[in-house]
Amino acid sequence: MAIDKKPLREIIGKMVVTKEGKRLGMTKDITFETRTGELIHLVLKEPTKFAQTLQLEKTKDKEILIPYNSIIAIGDFVVVSEEDLI
Numbered sequence: 001m002a003i004d005k006k007p008l009r010e011i012i013g014k015m016v017v018t019k020e021g022k023r024l025g026m027t028k029d030i031t032f033e034t035r036t037g038e039l040i041h042l043v044l045k046e047p048t049k050f051a052q053t054l055q056l057e058k059t060k061d062k063e064i065l066i067p068y069n070s071i072i073a074i075g076d077f078v079v080v081s082e083e084d085l086i
Contacts, residue, residue: 011074017077024048026045026046028045042065043059067085
């Protein structure tokens with residue numbers, strides 16, 4: 001599923017939720033492959049307790065990473081597939 005192009009400033013600060021409506025936290029930043037420009041992760045700030053219970057990859061600073069390929073939609077929220085997180 002292709003996601004419409006969005007400027008970074010429109011994604012930063014948005015709440016990240018699962019398609020079931022469970023909140024994960026706010027988007028702090030995005031990681032990408034510098035050589036190809038491929039987006040890899042969303043970095044969460046203020047992760048919820050639910051997000052902390054998931055076995056997600058973390059940065060060296062213990063920030064939770066959401067795989068970019070789990071994103072379903074970006075609008076008022078960044079919606080991700082919980083199945084793709086686990």
